[in-house]
């Protein structure tokens with residue numbers, strides 16, 4: 354049996370979203386109206402605690418997490434803290450007022466911004482807001498340089514390089530890729546990441562990134578199921594949606610009821 358360390362925990366809160374991106378990162382977007390329940394989150398976090406005491410980050414994503422009621426999002430943060438996790442959220446940034454209301458309850462909120470005005474809007478909370486630039490077809494070297502300069506002072510800054518389902522990167526500025534190709538990248542689950550001028554940059558691994566089972570990232574879905582690369586429970590019916598078949602080629606699982614001490 355091969356064991357893996359947990360990098361962080363993903364909670365897919367919903368498959369609803371208030372935006373319609375052409376190349377959505379959620380394979381199941383719009384397939385259900387469900388919101389994740391507190392009960393299912395609690396069961397999942399307790400399960401994680403059977404394996405590790407490490408203070409891991411729990412990242413809420415979707416769909417769009419801010420589609421959930423504010424009270425539910427506050428309760429989720431409280432629950433995560435109760436089990437000694439850090440609580441983070443990744444949002445498209447549309448519902449600004451809701452994001453501001455949630456800041457006191459969250460350790461970090463990653464917000465995608467589209468203008469200097471939006472960056473200025475969040476500057477007051479630069480210790481809590483992870484300011485994010487989309488690495489899509491609008492990204493140029495000039496825009497990247499400006500983002501790095503203009504967001505100085507924020508504790509966390511990031512750029513995600515977007516791609517199509519066929520792994521074609523949307524950014525087509527050759528200077529950006531010349532820079533990215535010169536950097537040293539590390540692997541995290543099915544993504545690569547690096548830092549440039551203090552900004553974390555993420556990009557896909559061709560052929561791997563769309564695999565929703567990342568053995569280092571346990572993922573809980575809105576219906577309470579979770580990815581079985583991480584565990585051997587036969588609960589993940591999300592993998593059969595749209596007739597897709599999942600195979601566990603690596604057979605990487607964590608052994609149940611054996612808490613690891615070195616993670």
Ligand code: SF4
Nearest residue numbers: 370374377378416445
């Ligand atoms: S904001 Fe995110 S979840 Fe919503 S449509 Fe765009 S990529 Fe998908």
